[in-house]
Amino acid sequence: MTASTRAERKLIDLRHPVVVRFNAGRAADLLLRLADQITAFAGSTKFVYIHAVGLMIGQNRQAAFREAKADHDFTEQELRRSMELTQGVRRLTLEVHGVVVHSNAAAATLAD
Numbered sequence: 001m002t003a004s005t006r007a008e009r010k011l012i013d014l015r016h017p018v019v020v021r022f023n024a025g026r027a028a029d030l031l032l033r034l035a036d037q038i039t040a041f042a043g044s045t046k047f048v049y050i051h052a053v054g055l056m057i058g059q060n061r062q063a064a065f066r067e068a069k070a071d072h073d074f075t076e077q078e079l080r081r082s083m084e085l086t087q088g089v090r091r092l093t094l095e096v097h098g099v100v101v102h103s104n105a106a107a108a109t110l111a112d
Contacts, residue, residue, distance in 0.1 A: 026032040
């Protein structure tokens with residue numbers, strides 16, 4: 001018997017009988033064995049890395065969406081503001097034109 005086998009046997013012998021029965025019951029049930037394997041994987045470092053990569057991909061997609069939406073909203077705001085400014089300039093131009101035409105008409109009337 002090798003040293004590692006003796007150490008394993010010693011560990012087995014040190015377990016409490018309730019723990020041994022509990023583990024034997026879990027090993028006999030297929031669904032419990034499957035649950036144990038899933039739990040073992042979910043607690044592993046490999047799962048943590050896979051999960052972290054998945055989270056980063058999701059966060060990058062969300063960030064790209066938010067950036068595209070912000071760009072769209074900014075462009076829309078700028079277009080709306082530009083249109084408002086253009087309409088304001090048009091109104092002022094018409095007012096100035098009206099004042100100038102009215103002044104010229106009044107001056108022509110006075111000159112006659």
